[in-house]
Amino acid sequence: MTKHRILIIDDDASITRGVRRNLVATGAYEVRQENHALVAVQSAREFMPDLILLDVMMPEMDGGAVAARLREDPLLKDIPIIFLTAIVSNEETHGSEAYIGDEEYLAKPVDLNILIRVIEGHLEG
Amino acid sequence: MVLVVAVSDYLTGIEISVTLLYLVPICWCAWFAGRGVGVFIATVSAGAWLGAEWLERWSTIQPWVVFWNTLMMGGIFVVVATLLATLKATQANLEATVARRTTKLVAEVTVRRRTEGKLRLANTELQRTQMQLIEAAKMEAVGRMAAGVAHEVKNPLMTLGMGVDYFLQRPISDADDASLLHDMKHAVLRGTKIINLMLDFSKPRPLQPSPEDLNAIVENALGLVRHQLLKHRIEVVRQLQAGLPMLSLDHTHMEHVLVNLFTNAVHAMSDGGTLTVRSSLQAATDTSIVLEPQVILEVEDTGPGIPQEQLPNIFEPFHTTKPPGQGTGLGLAIVHRIIQIHGGSVTLGNRPEGGARATLTFNLQPKPHP
Numbered sequence: 001m002t003k004h005r006i007l008i009i010d011d012d013a014s015i016t017r018g019v020r021r022n023l024v025a026t027g028a029y030e031v032r033q034e035n036h037a038l039v040a041v042q043s044a045r046e047f048m049p050d051l052i053l054l055d056v057m058m059p060e061m062d063g064g065a066v067a068a069r070l071r072e073d074p075l076l077k078d079i080p081i082i083f084l085t086a087i088v089s090n091e092e093t094h095g096s097e098a099y100i101g102d103e104e105y106l107a108k109p110v111d112l113n114i115l116i117r118v119i120e121g122h123l124e125g
Numbered sequence: 126m127v128l129v130v131a132v133s134d135y136l137t138g139i140e141i142s143v144t145l146l147y148l149v150p151i152c153w154c155a156w157f158a159g160r161g162v163g164v165f166i167a168t169v170s171a172g173a174w175l176g177a178e179w180l181e182r183w184s185t186i187q188p189w190v191v192f193w194n195t196l197m198m199g200g201i202f203v204v205v206a207t208l209l210a211t212l213k214a215t216q217a218n219l220e221a222t223v224a225r226r227t228t229k230l231v232a233e234v235t236v237r238r239r240t241e242g243k244l245r246l247a248n249t250e251l252q253r254t255q256m257q258l259i260e261a262a263k264m265e266a267v268g269r270m271a272a273g274v275a276h277e278v279k280n281p282l283m284t285l286g287m288g289v290d291y292f293l294q295r296p297i298s299d300a301d302d303a304s305l306l307h308d309m310k311h312a313v314l315r316g317t318k319i320i321n322l323m324l325d326f327s328k329p330r331p332l333q334p335s336p337e338d339l340n341a342i343v344e345n346a347l348g349l350v351r352h353q354l355l356k357h358r359i360e361v362v363r364q365l366q367a368g369l370p371m372l373s374l375d376h377t378h379m380e381h382v383l384v385n386l387f388t389n390a391v392h393a394m395s396d397g398g399t400l401t402v403r404s405s406l407q408a409a410t411d412t413s414i415v416l417e418p419q420v421i422l423e424v425e426d427t428g429p430g431i432p433q434e435q436l437p438n439i440f441e442p443f444h445t446t447k448p449p450g451q452g453t454g455l456g457l458a459i460v461h462r463i464i465q466i467h468g469g470s471v472t473l474g475n476r477p478e479g480g481a482r483a484t485l486t487f488n489l490q491p492k493p494h495p
């Protein structure tokens with residue numbers, strides 16, 4: 001069975017490491033981590049993920065700008081993006097996942113089970 | 126004195142000069158004694174003089190003397206009458222002036238009092254606006270800080286959470302290891318909850334007010350804490366005034382407020398008690414100025430009440446007497462914030478009979494928070 005490819009972009013390496021280790025441990029995913037927003041598009045081109053997890057608050061460039069560049073790219077524009085953010089509260093996310101506008105968000109800290117459920121939801125549907 | 130003059134006139138027989146002497150004291154008496162008594166004195170003295178004349182000259186009376194005397198009397202009366210009329214006019218004038226001044230003064234005082242009232246109202250309004258500005262500035266700072274803290278704390282929490290989740294997915298042979306991991310997971314969740322409450326507190330969503338029945342919101346909120354109330358054997362007494370006017374409220378926010386107050390009451394009465402919820406419509410008066418009527422909602426419990434020294438800080442964020450990990454101390458801060466953005470007010474105090482009482486006041490025409 002082919003593994004789904006997940007790219008996680010977050011400036012905090014301990015987070016990308018943790019997510020990668022967990023997803024890889026399920027045996028269902030191949031994960032690449034990217035800690036520099038500026039090279040995120042290039043990284044995505046090389047890896048060609050099935051889904052991108054994208055942090056919102058990053059020092060070099062914020063997640064929104066990164067997403068805009070990804071969507072400008074003809075090869076990457078259809079890859080689903082799930083944002084990870086620390087600055088939404090319970091109320092805004094009704095628990096742990098939500099849409100703000102058309103964008104899908106997961107509130108940090110993300111629970112592993114919720115993360116896997118949301119990823120599966122995208123990749124199966 | 127008049128008699129003395131009359132007698133000296135009789136003795137000297139110099140009538141003209143004596144007539145002048147009459148005039149002076151009579152006028153003087155009339156001036157002094159005022160109207161009625163003056164006329165009386167003038168009449169009596171003139172009569173006395175005439176009587177003296179007649180007694181003395183009864184036998185040798187001559188027509189020209191009578192004429193002369195009558196003329197004199199007429200003269201005196203004219204003078205006295207003129208004098209009295211002047212006096213009366215002056216007095217009336219004086220009274221009119223006093224009345225006019227009084228009226229003017231009363232008008233001025235009324236205007237001043239009204240201006241004072243307006244000024245006081247404007248001042249209160251100004252103070253409130255100032256407070257709101259300070260509060261808004263404070264909230265903005267708190268909001269920025271909260272966002273910063275959320276970012277700085279939630280990222281490490283996520284790292285911890287991912288690590289714990291990783292080990293929880295693997296087989297664990299030792300039960301102590303498992304409970305250690307679960308404790309860690311719990312700690313991550315607790316930290317997250319506090320940060321989220323802080324975020325909610327610092328940037329409440331914009332109000333979405335609509336005309337609401339406060340009593341219905343009370344019922345909803347009571348429904349949300351029903352289990353807690355049952356568990357702690359707390360009796361609920363509803364004293365809800367029927368037919369309250371509709372209030373412009375965000376019902377989600379208001380439910381949140383009431384649930385926080387009810388929860389605090391439950392915590393204060395963990396061994397049972399009575400929770401009383403009372404709503405009423407009351408005419409509000411701000412000293413001299415009558416304002417719009419207000420809707421009052423009171424939440425009372427029969428717990429131990431709030432220690433006096435805590436009352437001033439009760440609405441401060443993170444003020445709590447609950448053991449670490451159990452209370453955030455944000456419950457009442459959120460209550461205060463939400464009521465404030467509704468343009469209402471909230472106070473907390475102790476009932477004389479014991480227990481705490483929260484009082485929420487809503488204006489019928491709420492002033493929205495900037």
Ligand SMILES: Nc1ncnc2c1ncn2[C@@H]1O[C@H](COP(=O)(O)OP(=O)(O)OP(=O)(O)O)[C@@H](O)[C@H]1O
Nearest residue numbers: 389390393430445446447452453454455456457481
């Ligand atoms: N009805 C009450 N009776 C007695 N004390 C009260 C009552 N309501 C509040 N308090 C006191 O005020 C403190 C602050 O209340 P607040 O709701 O802000 O936070 P908390 O209840 O401690 O925490 P949380 O709301 O997160 O559970 C409480 O810890 C308690 O000491």
Ligand SMILES: [Mg+2]
Nearest residue numbers: 385389456457
């Ligand atoms: Mg509380």
